[in-house]
Amino acid sequence: MEKFILSFMGILAALTFLQTASAKGEEGTVHEVTVIRNTFKLNPSEITIKAGDTIKWTNTDERKHNLASIPGSGSGDELEIFSVMEPGAVYTHAFKAPGEYPYFCFIHNQMTGKVTVEK
Numbered sequence: 001m002e003k004f005i006l007s008f009m010g011i012l013a014a015l016t017f018l019q020t021a022s023a024k025g026e027e028g029t030v031h032e033v034t035v036i037r038n039t040f041k042l043n044p045s046e047i048t049i050k051a052g053d054t055i056k057w058t059n060t061d062e063r064k065h066n067l068a069s070i071p072g073s074g075s076g077d078e079l080e081i082f083s084v085m086e087p088g089a090v091y092t093h094a095f096k097a098p099g100e101y102p103y104f105c106f107i108h109n110q111m112t113g114k115v116t117v118e119k
């Protein structure tokens with residue numbers, strides 16, 4: 001039992017560390033984007049921010065969503081999965097370079113969004 005409690009405490013400590021680490025990734029103004037439950041939609045789906053700002057995605061769905069760049073569009077040609085979002089997960093990403101960043105859910109391709117980064 002004691003061992004169980006100790007490992008539980010270890011997991012809690014790890015989770016706290018991860019949350020602190022992601023909070024450190026926030027820079028500039030933080031803009032919230034929500035993955036809306038049971039709709040396969042993002043709110044807002046398109047957002048314009050300033051270079052250096054952060055997008056904070058929150059998955060309020062009961063499904064997992066993997067947000068990824070759309071290959072061959074925007075500033076990158078490579079598919080980049082930038083967040084594996086388990087239900088309830090929060091993911092932050094600071095956009096440094098101006099440009100357009102269309103993205104979609106790698107699992108549910110109809111779920112699309114776009115981040116426009118201005119100078």
Ligand SMILES: [Cu+2]
Nearest residue numbers: 065105107108
């Ligand atoms: Cu999805």
